Amino acid sequence: MLCQNCGKKEATTHIKQIFGGEMSENHLCRDCASHLGYGDMLPGFGLNISQLLSGFAGDFDLPAPARETLRCPKCGASFGEIVSTGNVGCSECYHTFYERLLPIIEQTHGKSRHTPSHSSPVKEKEKTKEEKIAALRLEMSSAVSREDFETAAALRDQIKTLEGGETQ
Amino acid sequence: MTKWYNTVGEAGDIVLSTGIRLVRNIEDFVFPCRLDSEGRQKVSQLVRDIVFDAFPDEFCYIETDTLTYMQRLSMAERNIISPEFAGRDDKNGLILSSDENTGIMLCEQDHIRLQTIMPGLCPEQAYEYAGKIDKAIAEKVKYAYSDSIGYLTQSPSDLGTAMRCSVMLHLPALSDMGRLPRLARSIRSLGFSIRPVYGVHSRTPGDFYSVSNRITLGIDEKTAVNNLKSITSHIAAQEHNAASLLIEDEAWQDRIFRAYGILSTARLLSYEEFMQLISIVRFGSATGVIDVPLEKTNMLIIGGQPATLSVIKGVDDTSTSRNAARAKMVREVIRER
Numbered sequence: 327m328l329c330q331n332c333g334k335k336e337a338t339t340h341i342k343q344i345f346g347g348e349m350s351e352n353h354l355c356r357d358c359a360s361h362l363g364y365g366d367m368l369p370g371f372g373l374n375i376s377q378l379l380s381g382f383a384g385d386f387d388l389p390a391p392a393r394e395t396l397r398c399p400k401c402g403a404s405f406g407e408i409v410s411t412g413n414v415g416c417s418e419c420y421h422t423f424y425e426r427l428l429p430i431i432e433q434t435h436g437k438s439r440h441t442p443s444h445s446s447p448v449k450e451k452e453k454t455k456e457e458k459i460a461a462l463r464l465e466m467s468s469a470v471s472r473e474d475f476e477t478a479a480a481l482r483d484q485i486k487t488l489e490g491g492e493t494q
Numbered sequence: 495m496t497k498w499y500n501t502v503g504e505a506g507d508i509v510l511s512t513g514i515r516l517v518r519n520i521e522d523f524v525f526p527c528r529l530d531s532e533g534r535q536k537v538s539q540l541v542r543d544i545v546f547d548a549f550p551d552e553f554c555y556i557e558t559d560t561l562t563y564m565q566r567l568s569m570a571e572r573n574i575i576s577p578e579f580a581g582r583d584d585k586n587g588l589i590l591s592s593d594e595n596t597g598i599m600l601c602e603q604d605h606i607r608l609q610t611i612m613p614g615l616c617p618e619q620a621y622e623y624a625g626k627i628d629k630a631i632a633e634k635v636k637y638a639y640s641d642s643i644g645y646l647t648q649s650p651s652d653l654g655t656a657m658r659c660s661v662m663l664h665l666p667a668l669s670d671m672g673r674l675p676r677l678a679r680s681i682r683s684l685g686f687s688i689r690p691v692y693g694v695h696s697r698t699p700g701d702f703y704s705v706s707n708r709i710t711l712g713i714d715e716k717t718a719v720n721n722l723k724s725i726t727s728h729i730a731a732q733e734h735n736a737a738s739l740l741i742e743d744e745a746w747q748d749r750i751f752r753a754y755g756i757l758s759t760a761r762l763l764s765y766e767e768f769m770q771l772i773s774i775v776r777f778g779s780a781t782g783v784i785d786v787p788l789e790k791t792n793m794l795i796i797g798g799q800p801a802t803l804s805v806i807k808g809v810d811d812t813s814t815s816r817n818a819a820r821a822k823m824v825r826e827v828i829r830e831r
């Protein structure tokens with residue numbers, strides 16, 4: 327389906343809205359969605375994340391046999407089902423498929439760690455240098471993809487510093 | 495308490511309302527996409543009983559299959575429920591406050607979708623109120639939560655605080671001066687987004703916009719709420735500046751009085767014409783050009799929405815009946831002193 331706004335690109339964002347007393351569904355491409363203020367996939371507006379999930383599945387998936395057999399012990403969902411529907415099945419899914427969901431979470435929020443509001447500070451595990459660099463790279467690529475070059479440049483410098491420390 | 499759209503709150507010339515929405519799931523149950531009807535029933539009753547116990551007489555419980563499609567659409571027009579929830583014709587639970595400013599959708603996208611709306615710019619108060627209900631529920635059930643990624647939600651885009659804070663703004667001057675695209679970019683760079691409240695892509699009558707946080711992970715509730723408040727104050731200041739320039743122009747004053755003239759005399763008002771004119775009259779009211787109370791314009795904007803009009807005026811849902819009923823309501827409200 328083509329985007330209703332530009333009529334050129336493939337529509338990936340589907341928005342349910344009420345207009346003129348009728349329910350209407352709007353189909354927009356990623357650029358137009360972002361331009362019109364829907365780029366954030368705000369839930370409650372029926373935006374579909376399965377496109378995004380599918381886009382990532384190829385890069386981050388486990389080898390085929392593991393993909394076939396691995397199911398969430400609590401709800402029975404496979405990663406493939408989560409990808410095709412855009413819906414996570416239960417709280418345990420986040421544990422079972424954590425590594426594969428993480429890039430999606432990164433892509434959506436630009437971050438991958440919760441900042442709790444209450445006094446209980448989250449005790450962050452000490453990461454190895456490789457983990458730190460990997461995390462920074464991920465953050466950098468998502469900064470680039472949202473055209474936040476300032477952040478990307480700062481992250482690149484951080485990565486350089488870390489990598490530089492290694493050679494010394 | 496009165497409905498949010500019948501009063502004017504802080505910065506009410508520009509900010510019609512503030513909304514907070516919290517998404518929660520209960521650890522003991524799988525998410526709604528995998529929950530059978532028995533489980534849905536259990537979750538709905540559980541949450542209903544907790545809310546009724548904690549806030550006696552403040553809420554009622556509605557099963558959505560007892561409502562007509564028009565009633566559900568009207569609730570969505572008034573921001574009580576989401577368009578998706580309105581579109582479903584199976585049986586779903588909705589907990590609603592008596593003033594209809596707070597609603598809890600049960601087993602929609604997530605087990606609990608709590609949203610509250612207040613007039614004017616008041617994100618702290620709205621968050622505090624929503625948090626009170628949230629806390630009462632959290633005392634009785636274990637929420638699905640992880641230290642590393644926060645509240646666990648059916649869609650990964652809600653993870654973290656699982657909170658959206660939003661304001662509904664009326665920005666006729668910035669819109670007229672073509673300043674919105676640039677403003678939207680800077681709002682976006684701050685982690686928020688702006689979009690039209692009414693309308694579909696190119697057709698957006700009335701210059702009403704909603705601003706809300708884009709991300710929920712890695713930013714705590716207080717910061718999000720404070721950021722929304724300062725961004726909104728910043729936008730309001732810009733709108734004030736733009737408005738003071740516009741109203742010096744006699745052509746704009748003329749537009750305001752003409753819009754008022756049509757609204758107070760027309761016999762038929764289509765939805766789009768009405769939205770355009772009420773937006774202009776509201777602008778005249780906000781800038782003191784014309785003597786129409788803001789409350790009246792707010793009330794008309796909501797009351798003039800098609801499904802709501804059908805429900806409150808009891809007219810059928812053809813556009814001819816609605817256009818006549820809309821014109822009659824607008825004439826009566828705008829003329830009365």
Ligand SMILES: [Zn+2]
Pocket residue numbers: 329330331332333334335354355356357358359
């Ligand atoms: Zn497009």
Ligand SMILES: [Zn+2]
Pocket residue numbers: 398399400401402403415416417418419420
């Ligand atoms: Zn699961």
